[in-house]
Amino acid sequence: MAFEQPYRIVVAGGGTAGWMTAAALVRFLGPGFSIVLVESEAIGTVGVGEATIPQIRLFNAGLGIDENAFIAATQASFKLGIEFVGWTKGGRYMHAFGDVGRDNGGVAFQHSWLRGLAEGVAEPLAAYSLNNAAALSNRMQRGPARTAQMLPEMPYAFHFDAGLYARFLRNYAEARGVTRHEGKIVEVLRGGESGDVTALRLDGDRSIEGDLFIDCTGFRGLLIAETLGVEFEDWSHWLPCDRALAVPSARARDFTPYTRATAHSAGWQWRIPLQHRTGNGIVYSSAHLSDDEAASRLLAxxxxxxxxxxxxxxxxxxxxxxxxxxxxxxxxxASGFLEPLESTSIHLIQSAIERILKLLPGRRISDAQRAEYDRQTNLELDRIRDFLILHYWANDRDEPFWHARRETPLPEGLAHKIELWRACGQIVREDADLFSEVAWLQVLAGQGIAAEGYHPLADQPASGQIAEYLDLLAKLTAREVAQMPDHAAFIRQHCAAREDIAA
Incomplete structure (x- = not known):
């Protein structure tokens, strides 16, 4: 795509969203484009998106970022999954990244496991997940399995300081030609007939003109909502938590390679270990818990x-x-909000950037491009929403907040997915579903939703064979984990930001 004048893309707002966008645009677009970012140091960012999912590695790799340098610069730690504590009475389980077990012929692993449970020869699901076993042992490694070729490589993500990540990407982007303007946006200027945004007027009577504008102004949605009037679709009847408190604490001695989400009477609390501190927060429904009570509970x-x-x-x-x-x-x-229960906030920025690059317009934007962008975004958000609702709905807690979650009618697609699992142990991954069948399996089973049947082909091996198969997988997993280094020691060796990282 060639233009007589550079195609001007203006990113309104900094933070993680703004600098991820600017860094990717300057990396993948050619010299016919100019990338400008406008932000104000006087306007704070949310800055609590410290936990990620494995796709962040693809984003960083696409930018050509050295992983060890990124980890050191952002005070990061590794993340192998999310532990859920107390979402059912006294229960805890992990949604770990990566495979669980191994398919047996054409039969998905969960059917062999379900048969094993019925016959009393299966261990809990966690025993067959390399990521789960490594996480609970505080161990970490990169690359192929060391002790058995049939075991998968462990996928992983990161916990990092979102403010440091934004700074890291700012340095990256500015070094490659992104122009940053410091200042508050005091007016958004629009064209007459088209209604398009033509420029952002900043304090100090400065004007930044552009052809395409990316709104990264946070909840306010200065361009998309306040200027263009796009309305908001409220999902609080399904996901009623509407408040959060975030606080850093001193570096954890229990330096875990996983996030923890602990349920409480009106929501949940997060714990995210970094090299220099621990990120903590409490998410809650203000209809069921006061701000003062939430703060006391968080700090306690x-x-x-x-x-x-x-x-x-x-x-x-x-x-x-x-x-x-x-x-x-x-x-x-600016595009919407889904609470950070499954660490999807930064991924949604990443997937939006990918869509922008794929559907990048020329001087003329077509309705078809807008419609396709919105179609893909809606599908992705709807699927993530359903996955989050599942955690809340499948509970057996006694508090009013949790009673209401069980009684709220489910979206049709989620209700069908649960019904299918209950009937025959089947899990179908829908179009644009971020989460894999194995992810759904871990949450369905972890939240105590029992499957009443399994695929008939799982009955073909003899009883002794199915027991031997399950036992072998569990033993191979345990052996592989046993030779992995400690998480803190692994970071000290490869990518520490400081020498006194927890031992």
Missing amino acids: NLDEPALAEPRALRFTAGKRKAFWQANVIAVGL
């Missing part, structure tokens, strides 16, 4: 002393009714 359940006062966030779960309006595309919190 920290592993180490708090390093600051809790910072309050208010939000509504949901999405914009359009994500690309006129010549404005909303990215990050």
